[in-house]
Amino acid sequence: RKEVEQDPGPFNVPEGATVAFNCTYSNSASQSFFWYRQDCRKEPKLLMSVYSSGNEDGRFTAQLNRASQYISLLIRDSKLSDSATYLCVVISVGGSYIPTFGRGTSLIVHP
């Protein structure tokens, strides 16, 4: 089993739709969680951190479920500009703190 798993998609949704992605992790000692956005042929950029209490930034909501070992990202009122790959990152403790990226979930928002 991979340490961090994501459904690669693509998720193809119309503008205005609500879409959710999950990311599961296998290491119960994982400490920190993030969602990054990566546009085609660009570098990843932080979208948001994921806190235990959940957090919201405009149309984006991230949540952590430690019991089931997954994090989620909810995008409301999708825009064309939301089309990108969404990468989850988990930082786990194993002597040191090591980040592991998922393979990413592709989102395509169409008119």
Added chain:
Amino acid sequence: EAGVAQSPRYKIIEKRQSVAFWCNPISGHATLYWYQQILGQGPKLLIQFQNNGVVDDSQLPKDRFSAERLKGVDSTLKIQPAKLEDSAVYLCASSSTVFDTQYFGPGTRLTVL
């Protein structure tokens, strides 16, 4: 604030040749990462530095890859000799601490023929 700088942006070499990539992190960032990203996959951590010490290099193919971070600032990643399967984007990132946001450079796109 200046971002993470990487060079070159593109490199084309033949198999068995050598190549080196350079990274200059954000000023003051103690943690520096090198990732390999193959098309359609997420970034794979090759090596992580804390200042000029190696934190993790468990996924670095040490028979052909090497990396150093002299004086805890700039870093270089070298491949010698290159193989076809090394064709990928090599990303450098830095962060203030291991728990903080990673900031990525634009990457170096390597093609091995």
